[in-house]
Amino acid sequence: MTNTGCHNAGQTCWSCPAVEFKGHVDFRACGQAAFRKAAQGQLVVECRRRPEIGYFDPNSITFESCSEWKETPDGYLLDGMKVLILGMDGYLGWPLALKLARQGCRVLGIDNMMRRDLVAERGADSITPIGSMEERVAAAREKLDVEIEFRELDLMDRPALAALIEEFQPESIVQFAEIPSAPYSMADVERAVSTVQNNVVGTLGLLFAVRDHAPDASIIKLGTMGEYGSPLTGRPLFEGLFPGDAVLQYQGQEWSLGGELTPRDPVSFYHVSKVQGTFSVYEACKYWWLRSYDVMQGVIYGNSSAELDLDPAFNTRFDIDEWWGTVVNRFVAQAVIGMPLTIYGSGSQKRGYITLRDAMQCITRLIAAPPEPGQYDVVNQVTDVFSVREIAQMVATIAREFDLEVEVQRIENPRVESEEHPYEVIHEKLADRFGFESESAFADEVRHLFRVLLQPEIRARIINQQDTLFPKTRWSGEHGELEVLETWKPAA
Amino acid sequence: MELQSGQFRERVLESNRPVLVDFWATWCPPCRMMKPVLEKLAVKVADWADIYSVNIDRQPDVAAEFQISGVPTFCAWAGGSIVTQRTGALTESQLLQLLQTAREALPAAAADDAADVNERDWVTVVSGLPRSGTSLMMRMLEAGGIPALTDRQRQADADNPNGYYELEAVKQTDTDSSWVETAAGSSVKMVFRLLRHLPEDRRYRVILMRRDVGEILRSQRAMLDRNGVSTDIADDRMRAMIQAELQSFYAWLPQQSHLDSVNVSYNELMEDPGRIVRQIDRHLGGTLDCDAMAGVIEPQLYRQRAA
Numbered sequence: 001m002t003n004t005g006c007h008n009a010g011q012t013c014w015s016c017p018a019v020e021f022k023g024h025v026d027f028r029a030c031g032q033a034a035f036r037k038a039a040q041g042q043l044v045v046e047c048r049r050r051p052e053i054g055y056f057d058p059n060s061i062t063f064e065s066c067s068e069w070k071e072t073p074d075g076y077l078l079d080g081m082k083v084l085i086l087g088m089d090g091y092l093g094w095p096l097a098l099k100l101a102r103q104g105c106r107v108l109g110i111d112n113m114m115r116r117d118l119v120a121e122r123g124a125d126s127i128t129p130i131g132s133m134e135e136r137v138a139a140a141r142e143k144l145d146v147e148i149e150f151r152e153l154d155l156m157d158r159p160a161l162a163a164l165i166e167e168f169q170p171e172s173i174v175q176f177a178e179i180p181s182a183p184y185s186m187a188d189v190e191r192a193v194s195t196v197q198n199n200v201v202g203t204l205g206l207l208f209a210v211r212d213h214a215p216d217a218s219i220i221k222l223g224t225m226g227e228y229g230s231p232l233t234g235r236p237l238f239e240g241l242f243p244g245d246a247v248l249q250y251q252g253q254e255w256s257l258g259g260e261l262t263p264r265d266p267v268s269f270y271h272v273s274k275v276q277g278t279f280s281v282y283e284a285c286k287y288w289w290l291r292s293y294d295v296m297q298g299v300i301y302g303n304s305s306a307e308l309d310l311d312p313a314f315n316t317r318f319d320i321d322e323w324w325g326t327v328v329n330r331f332v333a334q335a336v337i338g339m340p341l342t343i344y345g346s347g348s349q350k351r352g353y354i355t356l357r358d359a360m361q362c363i364t365r366l367i368a369a370p371p372e373p374g375q376y377d378v379v380n381q382v383t384d385v386f387s388v389r390e391i392a393q394m395v396a397t398i399a400r401e402f403d404l405e406v407e408v409q410r411i412e413n414p415r416v417e418s419e420e421h422p423y424e425v426i427h428e429k430l431a432d433r434f435g436f437e438s439e440s441a442f443a444d445e446v447r448h449l450f451r452v453l454l455q456p457e458i459r460a461r462i463i464n465q466q467d468t469l470f471p472k473t474r475w476s477g478e479h480g481e482l483e484v485l486e487t488w489k490p491a492a
Numbered sequence: 493m494e495l496q497s498g499q500f501r502e503r504v505l506e507s508n509r510p511v512l513v514d515f516w517a518t519w520c521p522p523c524r525m526m527k528p529v530l531e532k533l534a535v536k537v538a539d540w541a542d543i544y545s546v547n548i549d550r551q552p553d554v555a556a557e558f559q560i561s562g563v564p565t566f567c568a569w570a571g572g573s574i575v576t577q578r579t580g581a582l583t584e585s586q587l588l589q590l591l592q593t594a595r596e597a598l599p600a601a602a603a604d605d606a607a608d609v610n611e612r613d614w615v616t617v618v619s620g621l622p623r624s625g626t627s628l629m630m631r632m633l634e635a636g637g638i639p640a641l642t643d644r645q646r647q648a649d650a651d652n653p654n655g656y657y658e659l660e661a662v663k664q665t666d667t668d669s670s671w672v673e674t675a676a677g678s679s680v681k682m683v684f685r686l687l688r689h690l691p692e693d694r695r696y697r698v699i700l701m702r703r704d705v706g707e708i709l710r711s712q713r714a715m716l717d718r719n720g721v722s723t724d725i726a727d728d729r730m731r732a733m734i735q736a737e738l739q740s741f742y743a744w745l746p747q748q749s750h751l752d753s754v755n756v757s758y759n760e761l762m763e764d765p766g767r768i769v770r771q772i773d774r775h776l777g778g779t780l781d782c783d784a785m786a787g788v789i790e791p792q793l794y795r796q797r798a799a
Contacts (some may be wrong), residue, residue: 005729014518043549059550074781167519232579244525245532258529259522374519 004316006075007435009064013056015372017171017216018068018078019045022055043199072103074361075368075435083367084170085109085205086155088148089116089133090229092222092300092359094316095453096174099360099369100305102145108168110161111177112154114198115317117185119324126317126319127333127461128303128452139313155202156194158209166213172367173210177202178273182226183473184323185270187420191471192269200280201292207284208460218370219281219292220363225425227275227296229265238262239293239429240278242377244297267417268475271437278378284372285376292375293366293452298382300326302445305357321468327388328353331395332449333462334469335406340487341372341396342470346412347389350423352382353439366435380427383438395446396490402450408424410485416475493534493742500554503544503746504569510541511569512587513578515560517548522581523564535702538755539775541591544745565652568594574615615672615694616679616776617751618702619687619736623711626760628683629658629699632788633679636773636780641671641678649735651715657681665689684741692750697776700745703758705731765789 003009013019022044038041049068069076083100087093088109101107111133119125131139133150140148153160155177164175178199179185187197200373203221210217228237238246243281244258264275284290303318319325320333331341354362362381369379386394395405414418430436452458471482493512503619504511516523516529534543548555548563558567558574567577568590575597576590596781616638618629631654634640646656661671662682665737666689671680676694709727718753725733745753754775761768773780 005726241521241525244522244527244529244581245584254583254585256522256526256583257584258581259520259525260581278500285519372518374517375524376519376521 001427003065004071006064007365007433008075009062011063011369013045013047013058013061013066015247015370015375016047016066016069016078017218017370018049019047019058019300020216021058021373022046038059056065070104070244070444072368074103074364077103077105077368077480078171079104081105081367082168082171083107084165084168084173086173086175087111088113088150088175089113089317090180091317091319092356092363093135093174093176095305095308095356095360096176096313097148098140098144098146098314099305099364100115100141101148102144102221102307105362105367106149108151108170109286110148110151110155110164112151112156113271114154114179116325118179118225119317119319119321119489122321122323122325123183124319124321124465125316125461127320127458128305128312128315128318129315129461130315131313131383136314139311143311143313144307155206156198157425158205162213165209170214170217170219172220172370173206173214174220174222174363174367175203175206178222178277179270181323182268182270183471185273186268186321187219187473188417189469194269196228196273196276199270200276203277203278207280207290211284215288216373219290219365220366221277221281221292221294223274223278223294223296223378223379224271225296225298225380226267226271227264227278228262229267229422230350230401230418230421231265232418232421234424236424236426237380239380242298264310267415282376285374289374291373292377293371293373294378295366296378296380296382296481297369298354298380298384299326299328300337300354300359301326302355302356302357302440302449303329304440304448305360308356320462321465322471322473323468325469328391328446329396329449330469331392332446332453334397335395335404336450336459337462337466338404339466340407341392341410343388343392343410344409344471345413345417346419347392347410348387348420349383349417350384350385350421351385352380352425352427353391353442354381355438355442357440357445358383358436358438361439362430362434362436365430365436367433377429379434380425381428381430382425382427384426384442385423393490395444397492398443398446398450400492401447402454404450405489407487407489408485411471412483412485414471414474414482493544493547493746495551497551498544499721502549503542505572507542507569508571508598510591510598511764512541512543512591512594513559513567513569514543514545515555515563515565515567516545516561520563524565524613529536530587533584533587536592536760537588537754537779539771543591544645559747566756567656570594570597571599579770587699613695614776615675615677615696615697615730617690617696618679618681619684619688619698620702621684621703621708623708623715624701624703625756626701627652627655627657627760628788629701630679630681631755633656633699633780635788636769638679638776638780639677641680650718652765659757662686680738684738687741688744689750690750692748694750696751698745698751699772700753700755701758702755705734707759708734762789 045058063076083105085093089111099109134478136414137148140146179195185192242257242260246253246257248257266272266275281292310316320330334341392408399406493674533588562579565579618626630640642657642659647657648655663684714751726755768783769782773782
């Protein structure tokens with residue numbers, strides 16, 4: 001029984017990255033040879049931080065009772081936990097670095113700064129001005145009194161990555177260093193290949209480096225809800241694995257599907273790369289006893305968090321263009337400059353959504369409660385399901401509070417996707433097992449965005465790049481302007 | 493239930509009931525997913541079989557002894573030997589099939605063991621959490637032919653319109669258990685914590701009422717509200733406390749040779765009284781008036797159903 005009710009209070013040294021397993025550990029996968037020599041006895045551990053305890057049963061100490069784990073608003077956190085953030089310069093990487101550093105983690109981030117170049121190549125730039133990595137780290141030191149370490153390093157530089165992991169000995173690794181754009185991956189062969197190279201090969205190289213130099217670190221792998229697609233049968237989108245009572249029936253026979261990966265049906269080559277990443281991580285956990293949470297994240301929006309709100313010097317990047325922006329952020333930007341909100345096709349496409357602030361809480365809670373050795377698990381990181389049309393309506397309604405009259409426009413769908421489909425997302429694990437409670441609602445987050453984007457200098461930056469907002473990239477490879485199907489003013 | 497080191501012989505090899513053992517590992521996704529399925533099935537078959545889990549990393553010697561070459565592996569034991577086994581996730585009905593195969597393999601004498609004890613020697617104990625249907629079970633047993641040992645000091649009220657069926661003396665069992673002398677052949681209601689204080693020189697048949705903890709909390713809260721009592725403990729905190737306490741109790745109970753227990757799910761009892769009553773009757777020796785027992789159930793009392 002635990003006293004604090006923290007989600008990870010009852011976890012033990014079994015899942016603590018600060019212990020080392022002693023004795024015979026063999027790597028086996030489900031259903032594969034699991035023979036073990038009887039003489040080996042039970043597994044014991046040694047704590048790297050408190051070696052004076054000696055060897056002990058990994059179940060005997062809980063996080064709650066361990067002096068190395070400190071209580072925080074997001075559960076117990078290993079004091080000074082060494083967290084390696086891959087892709088720290090990104091939309092998610094930087095706010096996470098700030099949050100973790102503020103909670104007492106030792107944060108080291110790497111980035112190849114590619115995102116800045118890719119956005120510039122599109123003729124766009126972050127709408128909220130962001131400093132160089134050096135400036136950001138200095139701001140964090142000055143205003144938050146935290147030391148965040150940054151190194152410019154490409155995930156594809158495998159020898160350098162391996163050396164870094166060997167040197168830093170991370171206890172948790174957050175893999176955000178992937179190219180995150182579906183339309184970019186569909187633009188042409190070079191961009192598709194670049195996406196697959198970076199994401200698939202980058203993650204694969206990471207897994208080998210972790211195996212060789214930090215096998216007890218937990219890997220938080222960022223996936224996307226788009227890995228699942230949107231099955232027309234209405235089959236629920238389970239959290240990555242089928243529940244134990246899922247049954248396949250066929251020709252009078254039945255089989256359990258419990259624990260098997262659920263079908264993936266990616267919706268672009270970017271999503272294909274994410275699916276491949278899922279399989280790579282799943283296999284690495286099986287072969288080498290690595291441990292990972294694979295986060296199927298909904299579409300993120302917003303630019304607010306406890307840390308980001310403190311000072312504009314902490315701004316995270318905020319993109320709104322066709323390739324690098326996401327729908328809610330883009331709609332607010334369009335509303336601010338009087339451009340119609342562009343809906344692709346019917347607008348009935350449903351997706352899962354989550355605010356940046358909530359996503360950061362979820363990731364922190366996952367880091368705080370590491371999986372057990374060899375454990376691969378999946379969470380669906382989503383708080384709401386909306387259709388694109390609903391989002392346009394809600395954004396237009398909120399825009400009126402700011403005296404903005406907004407039009408909505410349906411355009412020919414540049415993507416190949418089902419526009420009318422059921423969408424039932426199961427998203428229970430984060431709340432049930434990790435104690436996640438949403439801290440930000442759609443309307444509040446969108447109001448905050450309006451307040452930020454309506455500042456004259458920010459609005460001027462949006463106007464400057466308004467040509468990048470209207471989509472041009474078709475999944476079919478065809479060229480030419482997309483046709484506007486319908487424009488209307490939403491009712492109040 | 494997870495078997496601890498050293499329990500295997502007594503619980504599995506020496507058991508006279510069919511036993512299903514789930515060999516599993518924490519790093520195996522299907523194994524983890526099977527847990528709720530096994531827990532559900534364990535409650536369903538509680539009156540005739542046992543289900544245990546063995547973590548192969550914590551008990552590698554056991555896994556090696558039975559040559560477990562993959563996980564999850566489900567082995568059905570009867571009379572000390574494996575009757576059938578399968579590796580890989582199974583459906584609930586496939587798991588049940590394994591247990592049924594084991595039951596058929598059991599020597600008939602062992603299965604009838606319980607019936608040999610003289611009916612009149614038993615004390616029947618109804619236990620469980622408050623609000624898990626214990627009063628209802630007392631009334632059912634009374635209707636079925638086992639008299640209730642009660643002083644009726646606690647009056648019926650809106651929460652238990654048919655009375656509480658309590659005996660004041662039971663509440664002092666930890667200091668004075670002399671009431672047990674008068675209890676042979678009767679049924680008595682007691683909070684599960686007090687079971688630890690029952691004199692071990694007698695034999696008891698325990699009917700353990702189980703109910704969804706969320707429902708219990710709601711029912712309890714409704715009762716507290718009606719009585720104007722407030723509590724500051726949040727439901728999730730309360731749930732965690734109750735579950736931890738229950739877990740230790742569930743681990744303790746089967747080790748007691750003087751307590752012969754049967755689990756009864758309150759929710760299943762409400763959904764299918766006929767079937768559950770027949771199970772209870774079998775466990776208590778097959779002499780009860782099942783129709784009268786089922787007739788006691790009044791679904792309108794089932795107010796705090798899980799959503």
